[in-house]
Amino acid sequence: MRIFGYINPQISLLFVLWYPLRKDITSMLINVFFFGIILDSFSNSGGVNTAALLFICYIRLPIIKFIFNDKDLNLKLFRYSNYGTMPKIMLILTLAFIHQFIVYVLEYFSVSYAGSILFKTFTNSLFTTFVVVIFLSIFTSTKKQ
Template identity: 30%
Template sequence: MNNIVLKIILSFIGVTLLQVLVCSNINFMGHINPFVYVIFILLYPVINNRLLFIFLSFLLGYTIDIFLDSGGVHAAASVTIAYIRPLFLKFSFGAAYDYQSIKFSNTDFSRRLIYFLLLIVIHHLIVFSLVIFDKTKTVLILQQALHSSIFTLILCLLFNSLFSKKEA
């Protein structure tokens, strides 16, 4: 049990530093930055205390906000995807979720891709609509959210396959 708690704390600090020191300084093609920290929310253990999970997601988002001076944008997006995550777990993994026996490293790639994609897109849409906060610039919001989502998705899948334990 302690092992899991330690792992969560370490990954919390790890993704925060990775996000603010590396990923927010990439500025690919001028303005595209991935928000890799969502991987913490995506890969949080499925069997969990939901209240704690939602609170941790809020804390992570707010930490990122403090570093990036963005008010509460990331906190809002993170807490939302943390709250709706079970819905998407059920949608993407179906029966396996009902038995509460998902291990992310054991699932099909395609199912994992859909799960990642949906939550990342929702997260980024919330982030960019709150950052830009102007309904006359809807196209800009969609465009930026799309570019950033693709970038985040690729990095998340990479990190996931890099750091998942092989069951061989």
């Protein structure tokens, strides 16, 4: 889905967000790799989504610890519902920005397009965050366990 010719929300971030933290990183990287390969083969993007998703997958835990300000994060008890709305939106925005930045840097692969890379990264990150927050609010339960 492209809006105005360049805004393309990356719903694939939901796969990384919803993947359980208590699983080991190796199985997560393997699953994200195959998910990214399938995504790239259907979108004919040459592997840029796979590279960006793998990087996001790899740095997800340190970013979660930083944004939720929880250095001793217990992976077995972690739930997104235990935290407020703003930290969740900041997490999604950060992951979306990093993902979009990697995608556009690999797509353009030239410093001369820095303005275009930053503009598209910023607009797509905001729109992706908006769409992912809507998806999360629709498809997640609000009851605490």
